[in-house]
Amino acid sequence: MNFDFLDFSAISGSIEFILAGLKMTLQVVALAGVLGFIIGTLLALCKIGRMKFLTILADIYTSVFRGTPLVLQLMLIYYGLPQAIGVNLEPVTAAVLAFGLNSGAYISEVIRAGILAVDKGQREAAMALGVPYRQMMKDIILPQALKNILPALMNEYITLTKESAIVTVIGVTDVMRRSYMVGSNTYAFLEAFIFAGLIYYVLVMILTLLGKVIERRMRRSD
Template sequence: MTIDFLDFSAISGSIDYILAGVKVTLQVVSLAGIMGFIIGTLLALCKIGRIKVLAIIADIYTSIFRGTPLVLQLMLIFFGLPQATGITLEPVTAAILAFGLNSGAYISEVIRAGIMAVDKGQREAAMALGVPYRQMMKDIILPQALKNILPALMNEYITLTKESAIVTVIGVMDVMRRSFMTASNTYAYLEAFIFAGLVYYVLVMILTFIGKLIERRMRRSD
């Protein structure tokens, strides 16, 4: 079977230009991932805590960000925030904020499930020994929960990496945006998008490898 309709030489001069977008993609994904993990942890603690008001707020937050499209949240932050507050954000900053807030909602459910999966006897033993709640969560419960939810967390970051392509709608010069601009200039749309797909695939495979490596080391430490 021939693939004469493919001519990657048409975009050969733009390969470095497209690859330069990897730095932007990684910047958005890494910072949004950190932000999402922090927000998710706080939301999870609120959901399982004894203060009902915080639990309700956390549930509402999760419901909103899980119940609306990510691209809508991105556009509301980038285009709507200036209208409402007069504050204009840079495209990359808006992308990090939108992805971080969205990711936090999903991660909160992952962490909550991980915490609830920890044997209740450990909580009871810690309380019987007079261990303060914060110390118990930080030193006993959360470390065990993280081991249990690591695969789910890695899946969330993999999804985040792939979904980061939508930042092109607000002009962020990531891999997808640069491949689209290359395609527009060379009319080699298929080649440019296939190359962009390969870049995202490699990034996902690297994340998958890192996740498996961390998981193996955690198992050895048990």
């Protein structure tokens, strides 16, 4: 196959400019990942709790955020909130909120499944010993659940990393936005986007390897 139509020399002077967007990409992914994990954990606890009202609210939250496009949620937060409450959000803040809220819905299902997969005998034994519910969840159930859901959790963060490219629609100068700017200036869109794709691919591979390393260490600690 002939690839003469590709000329990466056209973007050679802009490589550093595109790579500089990595800082913004990683910032959004990291903050949204932490926010999503916190929200997901709280939602999971609500779903398995005995308070029916909280269970219904958690299910509605999950249904809404899983049932609507992420780009729509991002647009509503960035463009809609100022209209609704009169507060203008910075693009990065809006991106972190949108990705964190969306990721929390998916993570909640992962954590819920992990908690329910823990042997019921663990919970019954803790209750028989008089261990408070919060301490039981924090010290006994959740640590075991995290071991079971680590692969699914890492997969969610990998998805979050790839979907972070959507922030370009609200002007965040991440890797994707910068590659588009380079393409506009050099008319080498294909080369710029291929380079951006390689960056995302490397990030995903790093996360995949990191997940495998953590998983091995957790198995050895058993």
